[in-house]
Amino acid sequence: MNFKKIHHIAIICSDFAKSKDFYVNKLGFEIKQEIYREERDSYKLDLMLNGEYIIELFSFPDAPERPSYPEAQGLRHLAFEVDDLKASVEELNERGIITEEIRTDPYTHKQFTFFEDPDGLPLEIYER
Structure with missing residues (x-):
């Protein structure tokens, strides 16, 4: 493998408006692009940090919750x-x-x- 860098991180949120406000208005990420995908009833928000594309923020209807505690398996x-x-x-x-x-x-x-x-x-x- 000849990886150059991490291209992006994808995050699925439960409340798109709340998460968009958090990442943009509170943490200061810049919006590169926002798309509503009607066929999936899903938003996709591309966010940049210091001009570099870094996070894809998704919303999906009825996405299941994932346990998130520091020592759980996964990210x-x-x-x-x-x-x-x-x-x-x-x-x-x-x-x-x-x-x-x-x-x-x-x-x-x-x-x-x-x-x-x-x-x-x-x-x-x-x-x-």
């Missing part, structure tokens, strides 16, 4: 790199997003913390 969490963790935590908290206590990675000695999207998907911010 554990999505992590975003920040320059100033404490400032990022303050900004998230000001926007009504609850974060866990800041921790320090015992191997890299970098600080990090977790928060959740509207469907409980674990998200991490990790200081560079």
